[in-house]
Amino acid sequence: MSQETQSLENPTPHPFWVFLTGRHEGEAGDHARLKPKPFWNPYVAGVLLGVTLFAAFFVMGRGLGASGSLNRLTAFFYSLFSVEFAGSLAYYRGYFAGEGSLLAHYAIFQTLGVFLGGYVSASLGRRARLEVAQGPRSDTRSRLLWAFFGGFVMAWGARIARGCTSGQVLTGSANLALGSLIMFVCFFLGAYLMAYMVRKQWIH
Amino acid sequence: MDTLAPLFRGGWFGVETSFIVAFAIGFSFGTALEKAGFGNGRKLTAQFYLHDMAVYKVMFTAVATSLFLTALTTDLGLLDFSKVFVPPTYLWPQIVGGLLLGIGFVSGGYCPGTSVVSVASGKIDGMVYVLGFFAGLLVFPHFFEGLEPFYNSGALGVVSLFDHIPVAPTVIGSVILAVAIASFFGVTRLERMARARWSWARYGNLPEAPLD
Numbered sequence: 001m002s003q004e005t006q007s008l009e010n011p012t013p014h015p016f017w018v019f020l021t022g023r024h025e026g027e028a029g030d031h032a033r034l035k036p037k038p039f040w041n042p043y044v045a046g047v048l049l050g051v052t053l054f055a056a057f058f059v060m061g062r063g064l065g066a067s068g069s070l071n072r073l074t075a076f077f078y079s080l081f082s083v084e085f086a087g088s089l090a091y092y093r094g095y096f097a098g099e100g101s102l103l104a105h106y107a108i109f110q111t112l113g114v115f116l117g118g119y120v121s122a123s124l125g126r127r128a129r130l131e132v133a134q135g136p137r138s139d140t141r142s143r144l145l146w147a148f149f150g151g152f153v154m155a156w157g158a159r160i161a162r163g164c165t166s167g168q169v170l171t172g173s174a175n176l177a178l179g180s181l182i183m184f185v186c187f188f189l190g191a192y193l194m195a196y197m198v199r200k201q202w203i204h
Numbered sequence: 205m206d207t208l209a210p211l212f213r214g215g216w217f218g219v220e221t222s223f224i225v226a227f228a229i230g231f232s233f234g235t236a237l238e239k240a241g242f243g244n245g246r247k248l249t250a251q252f253y254l255h256d257m258a259v260y261k262v263m264f265t266a267v268a269t270s271l272f273l274t275a276l277t278t279d280l281g282l283l284d285f286s287k288v289f290v291p292p293t294y295l296w297p298q299i300v301g302g303l304l305l306g307i308g309f310v311s312g313g314y315c316p317g318t319s320v321v322s323v324a325s326g327k328i329d330g331m332v333y334v335l336g337f338f339a340g341l342l343v344f345p346h347f348f349e350g351l352e353p354f355y356n357s358g359a360l361g362v363v364s365l366f367d368h369i370p371v372a373p374t375v376i377g378s379v380i381l382a383v384a385i386a387s388f389f390g391v392t393r394l395e396r397m398a399r400a401r402w403s404w405a406r407y408g409n410l411p412e413a414p415l416d
Contacts, residue, residue, distance in 0.1 A: 132327070
């Protein structure tokens with residue numbers, strides 16, 4: 001029996017499970033040996049993304065987002081220690097004005113969906129595995145430092161611009177919002193300007 | 205009950221149901237990102253070394269598709285565009301924020317949305333990226349009061365070019381769709397040139413990136 005049919009009969013465990021249990025034998029080993037399926041054609045994936053974005057407008061009247069929900073989680077984290085302190089931060093003034101939990105919000109459920117959608121899609125495509133995405137000549141430690149740096153900088157970028165690549169660049173551009181279209185250009189400009197400096201972790 | 209979309213704003217369903225809708229939309233969003241290869245930082249950043257323009261292709265395809273459908277449904281009288289959220293324009297913060305997002309993207313390998321997908325597919329660098337993102341979010345509010353004048357600078361209000369171009373939205377949508385398709389031929393040429401000039405092999409085992 002080929003590995004292919006075996007893997008269909010035995011659902012392959014997630015790498016987190018392998019990571020937690022240290023079990024690499026059995027189906028987990030098969031999972032690691034099987035080649036990931038190729039990605040979709042970018043235009044097909046783009047149309048799915050566009051239809052999803054349109055559905056969000058048509059059904060909800062608002063587009064996609066990611067950084068807003070992470071910001072809500074951060075405010076929630078602060079409020080676990082002290083609601084007064086979290087409420088006293090000017091930046092969170094809108095969050096603590098209303099009733100109900102900070103987490104009972106549209107954006108939080110959307111991000112949960114993104115996580116599960118990504119997980120199911122990666123698992124079905126045999127692309128769910130614990131690894132560091134880096135180029136052939138990158139060393140892992142500096143890659144992880146750059147990853148942390150990138151996350152930190154993007155958090156500031158997203159907060160200053162009132163939204164990230166999803167909430168502003170994608171959603172705003174699709175509504176021809178002037179500021180979002182300018183951001184679309186600045187986003188690519190910033191990345192191309194920085195690309196040479198960080199090339200070692202991605203290319204040579 | 206309003207017969208026009210957006211359905212939620214027309215009172216077709218309540219807040220609790222909207223959470224389920226949000227989850228479903230998010231699920232589809234996450235699936236599209238993962239299928240495009242955007243759970244992998246190498247695929248995402250290959251854009252900036254001209255070897256794989258998938259980021260541009262997927263984003264512009266998505267924007268043009270959504271824009272066209274929005275324009276069409278508006279013209280058909282199915283969608284009330286004035287009730288769709290359009291991010292207000294704050295010129296300077298969006299220029300600086302956009303540049304920071306670009307710098308962070310090629311350094312970190314992800315953006316907030318794709319980092320969620322990368323964590324879901326087991327990318328360790330994606331997990332570290334998310335930690336960095338949360339660190340940034342934890343620090344930001346403490347500097348917000350000093351930044352607030354800048355944060356509110358260049359305010360132009362809600363400006364959508366839909367309202368400022370005196371032709372039917374569907375015409376605008378069709379033109380943008382045509383521009384998108386034409387530009388894809390251009391960037392694919394650029395991809396071919398880059399791959400011929402600098403060996404694709406130096407990318408090592410990057411998951412297959414079809415040229416089309």
